[in-house]
Amino acid sequence: MKVKGFFEDIKGPSNILEIRKEKIKNASPKPVTKDPINELAKKIHPDKVYLTIDSVEQTTATSRTYRFVKSNKYGEDAPEIPIFQAGQYISFKFQIGESWVTRPYFISSAPYQVLENRSKKPFVEVSIRKKDGGFVTEYIWENWKPGTEVMASMAHGQFYYEPLRDADTIVALAGGSGITPFHSMAREICNGKLEAKLILIYGSNFKKEFMFYKEFIDFEKNHPDKIKFVPVLSGEEKGWDGETGFITKDIIKKYTDINNSTFFICGPQVMYKFVEKELNNLKIPRKRIRREVFGEMPDIYSMDDFPNSAKNKKYSIKVHIGKSIVDIEASSSESVLVALERNGIKNDSHCRSGECGFCRSQLLKGEIYVSPENDGRREADKIYGYFHPCSSYPISSLEIRISLA
Helix, strand or coil: CCCCCHHHHCCHHHHHHHHHHHHHHHCCCCCCCCCHHHHHHHHHCCCCEEEEEEEEEEEECCEEEEEEEECCCCCCCCCCCCCCCCCCEEEEEEEECCEEEEEEEEECCCCHHHHCCCCCCCCEEEEEECCCCCHHHHHHHHHCCCCCEEEEEEEECCCCCCCCCCCCEEEEEEEHHHHHHHHHHHHHHHCCCCCCEEEEEEEECCHHHCCCHHHHHHHHHHCCCCEEEEEEECCCCCCCCCEECCCCHHHHHHHCCCCCEEEEEECCHHHHHHHHHHHHHCCCCHHHEEECCCCCCCCHHHCCCCCHHHCCCEEEEEEEECCEEEEEEEECCCCHHHHHHHCCCCCCCCCCCCCCCCCCEEEEECCEEECHHHCCCCHHHHHHCEECHHHEEECCCEEEEECCC
16 A cells, blocks of 8 residues: 555545546446346345255264255255355244244354355255254154255354454363354364364263264364364263363363463353353453353243243233234243244244344333343343344233234
């Protein structure tokens, strides 16, 4: 960049304006019917993607990996599988009976597996652990097979490595299916597409429940300078000579340089609370702790500040959808989003954790409880009566307005 001097430099914007006026003056009066930038943006970030299940792999007794390829059902105009960053998620759209629901699942494959296979058969994978009694996972187990067509949107979330912000070493603290985004990162690192070191400290009850156990052993064996794998068992297991108990500050300190690392946390809600307390004991600055949202809270009544007077109560919700009004019933134990879905009302959502804002709606009347751990509302929304149904629970009868889906 050449610096000409203060007075010459500040004339730059005015020169640009004069150039624009001249170009507009000499432009053709014929309307521009195509916008190549918007067309490119829609290809890279489509509103919806249509996928076909290519294969299903049983990874543990309770988890499966589903591989998706672009659906041919909608012809060549169907969007390609979008690019994404290791650590992002897909939001799937389901119609189960009369209910329309969404569920986010981390991508367990790596971005390079889309880019390098563009001319062949690009794919994306998600690895899902079945939850006993789970409304959606039981549906997936019964219905998702090779050839099944699904609709989704991708990629979402901010849970990825950013070299301008994060340290060269990622310390991943994971539990259960929270390992999936780190599996994506590990693949990307081992293939030279992500310049970082990954130390994964992964907790589970028993060895048989570890997802990607063999893969991470191989990652570490083949790339010892890039990958470190520390499995931790909380249950008793004969012959286990690794770390046991929970992911404590002592284990974290034993395997990491706490002063030169960025800490990524992903797992069940109970793990977040425990691990964050351990990191606080190590005096890790908040700016070096990244956490992914953990979905809807399994037991909202466990929150200390949830009002006792609203527990085990049912309330009515008057829902404005465009010019229509629908009356539904909701329990205080379920989020407003779940109540809408259960009654067959579409309301777009992605994260289901109060963060992304896609389900943002207007509260016209009534009182809601919003968990402070899942309250991603902007301050202006709190003032003007907007809320996120996925992280809000009725504690009185409500009147709300939602967007047309």
